[in-house]
Amino acid sequence: MSENRAHDVVMDIVEGVRDAIRKNDVTFDEYKMAIGYIMKTAQAGELPLMIDVFFNTTLVENMNKKTKGSPNDLQGPYFLEDVPDVTNGKMKTMPHDNEQPMVLKGTIRDTEGNPVPGAEMWIWSSTPDGKYGGFHDNIPSDYYRGKLKTNDDGTYYVESTMPVPYQIPHAGPTGELMRAIGRHTWRPAHVHYKVRAPGFMEFTTQAYFKDAEWVDNDSCSGNQSREFEIAEVIEDGKRIMDIDFVIQPLPAMATA
Ligand SMILES: [Fe+2]
Numbered sequence: 001m002s003e004n005r006a007h008d009v010v011m012d013i014v015e016g017v018r019d020a021i022r023k024n025d026v027t028f029d030e031y032k033m034a035i036g037y038i039m040k041t042a043q044a045g046e047l048p049l050m051i052d053v054f055f056n057t058t059l060v061e062n063m064n065k066k067t068k069g070s071p072n073d074l075q076g077p078y079f080l081e082d083v084p085d086v087t088n089g090k091m092k093t094m095p096h097d098n099e100q101p102m103v104l105k106g107t108i109r110d111t112e113g114n115p116v117p118g119a120e121m122w123i124w125s126s127t128p129d130g131k132y133g134g135f136h137d138n139i140p141s142d143y144y145r146g147k148l149k150t151n152d153d154g155t156y157y158v159e160s161t162m163p164v165p166y167q168i169p170h171a172g173p174t175g176e177l178m179r180a181i182g183r184h185t186w187r188p189a190h191v192h193y194k195v196r197a198p199g200f201m202e203f204t205t206q207a208y209f210k211d212a213e214w215v216d217n218d219s220c221s222g223n224q225s226r227e228f229e230i231a232e233v234i235e236d237g238k239r240i241m242d243i244d245f246v247i248q249p250l251p252a253m254a255t256a
Pocket residue numbers: 076078190192
């Protein structure tokens with residue numbers, strides 16, 4: 001590894017773009033159009049969105065090469081740190097025609113198979129019409145999300161309602177680009193998880209629903225590991241998402 005990491009990364013990006021220009025015989029007009037597009041995307045405040053759509057999953061791939069724990073997945077833009085404690089309880093939800101109750105449960109273990117009690121876990125997912133609390137349609141920020149602590153045996157349990165597929169913001173320049181290159185803007189229905197525990201790497205992932213729409217064709221290229229595509233199990237009218245996660249211990253600190 002070179003001492004000048006910034007130089008190495010930037011020049012690799014530059015060479016990648018130069019290769020694309022050469023390979024596609026890009027004209028000066030097309031080059032100016034691309035610069036105009038980037039400026040328009042920045043003015044619309046969509047640069048983070050547009051960049052995440054293409055590259056965020058690659059950072060996740062890098063993390064997953066190094067972990068012995070469960071595979072990470074995209075965090076997405078709708079995580080909130082300060083949310084209600086829902087340990088062994090229910091998330092706040094609103095009555096909805098398409099409501100399907102859902103149970104989220106399982107065990108958090110370390111890489112040796114030992115349960116991890118007291119781990120903090122955030123779980124969040126969309127409303128039955130594809131919105132997020134705290135972000136869309138004045139849905140309060142404490143709905144369809146919560147934080148819990150794993151029990152003494154490392155287990156977790158909370159109830160909510162099933163999320164549905166939704167489109168990433170698509171009315172602006174990001175949607176325009178996706179349509180121009182023949183791609184859609186849908187994400188499969190999913191549940192987000194984040195786990196933090198002392199002595200362990202932070203773990204962020206998503207779970208999906210087996211055979212669900214878009215699960216093979218996510219606009220944001222999530223679900224690369226295919227590890228958490230959960231088959232349909234219904235108990236007492238509730239969809240059961242029973243998932244065990246393995247979290248990775250922090251690397252041992254080097255001793256002087
Ligand atoms: Fe999401």
